Amino acid sequence: MANEERKDGERQPEAQDQPLSGLLNKPVSRRDVLKMAGIGGAGLLLGAAGVGAIFKEGLFAGASSAAKPAAKEAAGDIVEFYGAHQAGIATPSPNFILFAAFDVVGTSLDSVRALFKAWTAAAASMTRGEPVGEESGNDHLPPTDTGESAGLSPSRTTITFGVGPSFFDHRFGLAGKKPAALVDFPAFGGDELRPEWTGGDIGVQVCSDDMQVAFHAIRNLSRIGRGKVVLRWTQEGFQRTGAADPKGATPRNLLGFKDGTANPDTDDDSVMNRVVWAQSADGAGWMAGGTYMAVRRIRMRVEVWDRSTLADQEQTFGRHRASGAPLGGKDEFDEVNLEAKDASGKPLIPMNSHVRLARGDGSAQILRRSYSYSSGMDNKTGQLDAGLLFICFNRDSRKQFIPMQQKLGQSDLLNEYIVHNGSAHFACFPGVRQGGYIGDTLF
Amino acid sequence: MANEERKDGERQPEAQDQPLSGLLNKPVSRRDVLKMAGIGGAGLLLGAAGVGAIFKEGLFAGASSAAKPAAKEAAGDIVEFYGAHQAGIATPSPNFILFAAFDVVGTSLDSVRALFKAWTAAAASMTRGEPVGEESGNDHLPPTDTGESAGLSPSRTTITFGVGPSFFDHRFGLAGKKPAALVDFPAFGGDELRPEWTGGDIGVQVCSDDMQVAFHAIRNLSRIGRGKVVLRWTQEGFQRTGAADPKGATPRNLLGFKDGTANPDTDDDSVMNRVVWAQSADGAGWMAGGTYMAVRRIRMRVEVWDRSTLADQEQTFGRHRASGAPLGGKDEFDEVNLEAKDASGKPLIPMNSHVRLARGDGSAQILRRSYSYSSGMDNKTGQLDAGLLFICFNRDSRKQFIPMQQKLGQSDLLNEYIVHNGSAHFACFPGVRQGGYIGDTLF
Numbered sequence: 001m002a003n004e005e006r007k008d009g010e011r012q013p014e015a016q017d018q019p020l021s022g023l024l025n026k027p028v029s030r031r032d033v034l035k036m037a038g039i040g041g042a043g044l045l046l047g048a049a050g051v052g053a054i055f056k057e058g059l060f061a062g063a064s065s066a067a068k069p070a071a072k073e074a075a076g077d078i079v080e081f082y083g084a085h086q087a088g089i090a091t092p093s094p095n096f097i098l099f100a101a102f103d104v105v106g107t108s109l110d111s112v113r114a115l116f117k118a119w120t121a122a123a124a125s126m127t128r129g130e131p132v133g134e135e136s137g138n139d140h141l142p143p144t145d146t147g148e149s150a151g152l153s154p155s156r157t158t159i160t161f162g163v164g165p166s167f168f169d170h171r172f173g174l175a176g177k178k179p180a181a182l183v184d185f186p187a188f189g190g191d192e193l194r195p196e197w198t199g200g201d202i203g204v205q206v207c208s209d210d211m212q213v214a215f216h217a218i219r220n221l222s223r224i225g226r227g228k229v230v231l232r233w234t235q236e237g238f239q240r241t242g243a244a245d246p247k248g249a250t251p252r253n254l255l256g257f258k259d260g261t262a263n264p265d266t267d268d269d270s271v272m273n274r275v276v277w278a279q280s281a282d283g284a285g286w287m288a289g290g291t292y293m294a295v296r297r298i299r300m301r302v303e304v305w306d307r308s309t310l311a312d313q314e315q316t317f318g319r320h321r322a323s324g325a326p327l328g329g330k331d332e333f334d335e336v337n338l339e340a341k342d343a344s345g346k347p348l349i350p351m352n353s354h355v356r357l358a359r360g361d362g363s364a365q366i367l368r369r370s371y372s373y374s375s376g377m378d379n380k381t382g383q384l385d386a387g388l389l390f391i392c393f394n395r396d397s398r399k400q401f402i403p404m405q406q407k408l409g410q411s412d413l414l415n416e417y418i419v420h421n422g423s424a425h426f427a428c429f430p431g432v433r434q435g436g437y438i439g440d441t442l443f
Numbered sequence: 444m445a446n447e448e449r450k451d452g453e454r455q456p457e458a459q460d461q462p463l464s465g466l467l468n469k470p471v472s473r474r475d476v477l478k479m480a481g482i483g484g485a486g487l488l489l490g491a492a493g494v495g496a497i498f499k500e501g502l503f504a505g506a507s508s509a510a511k512p513a514a515k516e517a518a519g520d521i522v523e524f525y526g527a528h529q530a531g532i533a534t535p536s537p538n539f540i541l542f543a544a545f546d547v548v549g550t551s552l553d554s555v556r557a558l559f560k561a562w563t564a565a566a567a568s569m570t571r572g573e574p575v576g577e578e579s580g581n582d583h584l585p586p587t588d589t590g591e592s593a594g595l596s597p598s599r600t601t602i603t604f605g606v607g608p609s610f611f612d613h614r615f616g617l618a619g620k621k622p623a624a625l626v627d628f629p630a631f632g633g634d635e636l637r638p639e640w641t642g643g644d645i646g647v648q649v650c651s652d653d654m655q656v657a658f659h660a661i662r663n664l665s666r667i668g669r670g671k672v673v674l675r676w677t678q679e680g681f682q683r684t685g686a687a688d689p690k691g692a693t694p695r696n697l698l699g700f701k702d703g704t705a706n707p708d709t710d711d712d713s714v715m716n717r718v719v720w721a722q723s724a725d726g727a728g729w730m731a732g733g734t735y736m737a738v739r740r741i742r743m744r745v746e747v748w749d750r751s752t753l754a755d756q757e758q759t760f761g762r763h764r765a766s767g768a769p770l771g772g773k774d775e776f777d778e779v780n781l782e783a784k785d786a787s788g789k790p791l792i793p794m795n796s797h798v799r800l801a802r803g804d805g806s807a808q809i810l811r812r813s814y815s816y817s818s819g820m821d822n823k824t825g826q827l828d829a830g831l832l833f834i835c836f837n838r839d840s841r842k843q844f845i846p847m848q849q850k851l852g853q854s855d856l857l858n859e860y861i862v863h864n865g866s867a868h869f870a871c872f873p874g875v876r877q878g879g880y881i882g883d884t885l886f
């Protein structure tokens with residue numbers, strides 16, 4: 001294991017500038033194919049079969065030429081790990097999430113730094129569908145990769161890293177670098193937080209179109225971190241799959257409503273710079289290009305909800321269930337008109353409806369990127385433990401998420417049907433440059 | 444609610460013999476489209492867009508003709524609910540499972556019968572991608588369907604029903620009909636069963652290519668059953684998605700090994716009649732065409748496994764990790780040769796390896812149809828609560844599953860890395876004929 005960690009820790013991200021011709025003139029290694037994928041053409045194949053499959057059964061298997069390039073999945077199947085911002089924030093959300101919070105063991109900053117370097121190499125590999133490490137061929141060692149994602153495509157996997165307020169306590173000498181925005185959340189109205197879903201020194205969000213690939217990622221990160229970090233809590237989540245909804249309509253949450261309609265436009269840089277990305281002028285210069293992530297595990301009382309009338313449900317949100325249109329409107333993306341009144345002068349969108357309260361005067365926005373979860377039963381109540389793994393990103397939680405949730409926690413009609421039982425806050429690092437590592441602007 | 448239940452209970456399954464022309468000459472109802480789907484042509488569309496979408500955005504939306512028939516998903520996207528055997532047993536396994544065990548409230552056989560009738564209608568609808576019930580249009584009633592699967596395709600959803608040993612106690616006067624094969628499982632070596640994942644009067648297995656569709660099914664069945672049954676336990680599970688593995692190789696479990704290689708051939712009727720389907724000669728005539736289902740929630744100690752050498756791992760199973768080939772063989776589907784020895788005379792496939800013990804002399808087989816699960820963390824150990832939701836079907840558990848698990852529980856090398864913490868046994872009814880209802884051969 002020590003061996004493996006050293007290797008991972010020191011491995012440099014691949015350079016991507018080697019010409020294709022150079023690669024084709026010599027025996028091709030697994031590493032080389034990945035470089036080619038970066039260049040372009042071969043990338044098409046990765047989506048369909050995964051790197052492992054290409055090697056074992058496809059292009060590079062010599063005599064056998066069983067490769068079936070299923071170009072359809074291709075291009076969009078790898079989400080680049082390196083870049084100005086971390087992937088998994090403004091990038092489209094794949095179908096599954098596995099969120100994990102870790103606590104650091106010990107007080108060595110060097111050890112944390114080495115871990116983040118090892119995680120960088122592993123995350124870059126895994127998001128490309130490549131296994132962790134290079135197998136030694138010696139079967140008297142544990143395999144470097146745990147193997148359950150062998151042959152599976154990259155599945156648009158993203159791995160996003162952040163650190164919580166507790167990371168900046170006395171242990172690592174980083175207290176002076178704590179961003180002012182990374183506060184401990186205040187208690188919100190209605191909170192019933194449980195320690196098993198709350199907090200964490202480090203937060204890792206893995207999103208993927210394949211749950212097995214997501215599991216593989218958290219499991220291998222946790223394995224690489226053995227002795228340095230321990231898992232604090234994890235939560236799986238899902239949305240409807242692309243295959244079941246090929247048109248890609250706004251996904252519905254487990255209360256049956258379209259969720260994500262009024263989200264800021266992630267393609268609009270000026271919106272993103274205003275709403276999501278921390279700016280150098282915000283203080284904590286190492287966070288420029290990063291963002292703050294609020295995670296809330298929100299259980300839905302689905303049994304109670306299911307007994308409420310359609311009218312109650314729609315008044316609760318301020319939107320129609322079937323179409324997603326704001327009350328008073330017809331189409332999902334119709335303008336939300338908070339002034340509209342019915343014949344008797346009552347606002348069409350109720351004063352304490354979720355949408356009205358969350359919107360407020362429109363000045364504070366957040367980027368929501370939540371998933372549904374179903375986690376067996378709550379043994380205390382005998383009811384389904386299902387709900388929303390609410391995740392949002394914002395530039396300064398003190399000005400955006402926190403005041404919003406304070407208002408919601410106090411008056412939201414939705415509170416009758418939900419309970420927040422988990423919570424965490426993370427400063428998500430800016431993106432990693434080729435050759436850099438996660439958190440290098442901080443360490 | 445009472446209303447809704449009566450309606451569901453009395454609704455008859457759709458006749459499928461109405462000619463297409465008749466349907467096209469009059470205004471088309473949601474119901475009609477489903478009939479057409481049964482006939483053939485329109486079925487192509489269901490896969491792509493789901494019934495709801497066809498109505499709202501497609502074929503039958505009048506002026507708007509936005510329907511994009513994505514024929515690819517189509518044909519295989521509905522698994523017929525009615526038939527000689529229940530679906531979800533010999534049918535191919537979709538990517539996700541939501542298993543639920545219910546306990547019956549009260550002692551009225553009439554109430555149970557009414558419930559199974561209502562469940563039949565709902566299951567037939569949901570497996571076709573149709574919502575439960577017909578919305579009244581009165582928004583001062585709760586919606587009949589909870590809405591989260593609106594617009595999603597049928598996703599090869601199957602819903603499979605069974606009853607446990609406890610169902611045949613004094614409560615419903617059915618003790619005399621209890622099949623001899625439906626025993627309470629004996630304690631197996633190494634069992635650490637927890638009540639929260641064990642037993643149940645009724646078992647419902649929902650499999651689907653979409654987790655949200657699977658959730659919708661269990662949630663609506665549970666809703667229809669309110670006052671008659673309570674949830675006892677549920678467990679989600681997954682395998683790699685088809686999209687991530689378009690070649691459809693044998694899926695790997697979370698120990699990284701291909702799982703399902705040496706399964707009986709579900710296309711071979713004589714094998715299925717010998718291994719899986721209860722026969723009238725077996726006694727309990729009402730079970731003819733049904734089967735017995737063993738469910739075991741098996742946690743994997745992945746952290747321990749991940750520290751073991753590749754050689755240990757392969758010896759544990761008796762197969763190679765990468766290829767899935769039996770030790771001594773080269774390809775996944777090579778014959779398992781239990782006689783093969785190495786140079787020193789030691790058997791290549793160890794005496795206590797999982798494959799050798801499970802295979803025994805080959806006379807007792809089972810049909811495995813398991814899923815991986817990842818359910819957050821085990822707070823007692825601080826480790827991932829992940830493993831295998833082991834499910835198998837067999838004609839007589841006393842002769843197949845039980846002796847097999849007795850041997851495995853005692854000596855399997857795998858026991859170092861797993862612990863069984865949930866267990867249940869169900870008699871799965873024979874298939875439902877059009878016009879019949881689940882369990883009608885028993886009630």
Ligand code: HEM
Nearest residue numbers: 253257258259260261262298355358359388390404405418
């Ligand atoms: C289980 C809990 C929640 C559910 C089921 C839920 C559901 C919804 C739905 C259905 C909408 C309308 C459609 C849309 O624009 O996406 C919505 C909008 C919104 N929600 Fe939530 N939400 C939940 C929790 C939260 C929390 C905790 C926050 C932030 C503190 C939040 C912030 C917002 C915002 C900002 C909007 C957009 C409002 C607008 O500008 O129109 N939601 N939510």
Ligand code: HEM
Nearest residue numbers: 696700701702703704705741798801802831833847848861
């Ligand atoms: C976490 C628990 C388990 C794991 C990880 C596991 C894994 C595997 C693997 C990798 C194989 C070899 C590939 C294959 O033929 O599918 C296998 C074979 C098999 N397993 Fe398991 N298994 C588990 C539990 C069980 C249980 C509880 C039973 C039944 C009591 C069982 C019965 C079998 C049988 C009958 C075979 C085929 C043996 C043969 O004829 O070659 N397994 N299992």
